[in-house]
Amino acid sequence: MAPSARDRQLADRLEALLATQDRGRTRETDPVGFVHRYEDDADREVVGLVASSLAFGNVSSVRRSVARALGALGPHPARTIARGRPELERRLDGFVHRVYRGPHLAAMLRGAARLRRRHGSLGAAFGRAVKEEGSLRGGLARFADALRGQDAPRGLRHLVPNPRAGSACKRLLLYLRWMVRPADGVDLGLWDFSPARLIIPVDTHIHRIARNLGLTARTDASWTTAEEITEALRRLDPNDPVRFDFALCHLGVARDCPSRRDEAKCRRCVLRPVCLRW
Numbered sequence: 001m002a003p004s005a006r007d008r009q010l011a012d013r014l015e016a017l018l019a020t021q022d023r024g025r026t027r028e029t030d031p032v033g034f035v036h037r038y039e040d041d042a043d044r045e046v047v048g049l050v051a052s053s054l055a056f057g058n059v060s061s062v063r064r065s066v067a068r069a070l071g072a073l074g075p076h077p078a079r080t081i082a083r084g085r086p087e088l089e090r091r092l093d094g095f096v097h098r099v100y101r102g103p104h105l106a107a108m109l110r111g112a113a114r115l116r117r118r119h120g121s122l123g124a125a126f127g128r129a130v131k132e133e134g135s136l137r138g139g140l141a142r143f144a145d146a147l148r149g150q151d152a153p154r155g156l157r158h159l160v161p162n163p164r165a166g167s168a169c170k171r172l173l174l175y176l177r178w179m180v181r182p183a184d185g186v187d188l189g190l191w192d193f194s195p196a197r198l199i200i201p202v203d204t205h206i207h208r209i210a211r212n213l214g215l216t217a218r219t220d221a222s223w224t225t226a227e228e229i230t231e232a233l234r235r236l237d238p239n240d241p242v243r244f245d246f247a248l249c250h251l252g253v254a255r256d257c258p259s260r261r262d263e264a265k266c267r268r269c270v271l272r273p274v275c276l277r278w
């Protein structure tokens with residue numbers, strides 16, 4: 001089906017947003033910047049898991065916590081996590097980020113090490129889970145179950161949420177975006193999985209901007225809302241629907257997109273011609 005005039009205009013404005021963003025500079029303010037500091041793919045997928053899992057709360061405090069956790073894991077995190085207990089617990093002793101404690105992070109990383117031992121990489125484990133479950137959501141749920149292990153305490157269940165439970169699972173979907181989308185200076189394209197199947201990670205910024213752009217009218221930040229926004233974006237780019245996520249999210253992080261019209265801010269916004277607030 002040919003794209004509608006509205007979709008063509010949306011695509012045009014989103015491309016304009018991409019063109020105006022300094023992705024290199026913005027990346028260094030984002031947790032994904034940590035992943036680019038490592039050269040080895042094994043380290044990158046482990047660092048991505050740590051950085052995305054902790055991406056909860058204020059950006060500066062997230063970056064401080066990620067730096068602390070990675071400092072504790074040393075220069076080769078994939079090798080460190082393979083050593084398991086008690087070394088992981090010792091290295092992460094005293095770690096705190098909001099409701100997460102060192103033992104929660106250590107348990108998730110022991111789960112990651114188990115998956116890497118069994119499948120060779122986290123990417124292979126995820127791909128296998130999706131194949132066996134027959135859907136991204138089911139596969140991600142199985143992958144998350146394996147990361148958590150049995151009898152997970154509350155903090156660990158929050159650190160690694162369950163996609164079956166209905167929440168948007170923003171941090172898990174963010175991790176997928178980083179690992180799966182083609183390398184573009186922000187995302188890394190490490191995993192052999194089709195970007196066409198990704199679902200957008202919905203946080204408060206993406207939710208608000210998606211509503212401003214008419215990509216969803218839903219008021220809850222749920223998995224269903226994430227699917228609805230992704231469907232709307234898929235009409236603009238079926239092969240890579242979450243391509244605009246980073247640019248949209250940082251429009252929100254920079255506080256450049258208010259929840260209601262604001263002449264001072266909106267005057268500069270390239271999305272204004274397609275914004276429902278105007």
Ligand code: SF4
Pocket residue numbers: 209212256257258259260261262265266269270271272275276277278
């Ligand atoms: S015009 Fe204003 S409200 Fe609309 S997307 Fe741009 S900054 Fe946000």
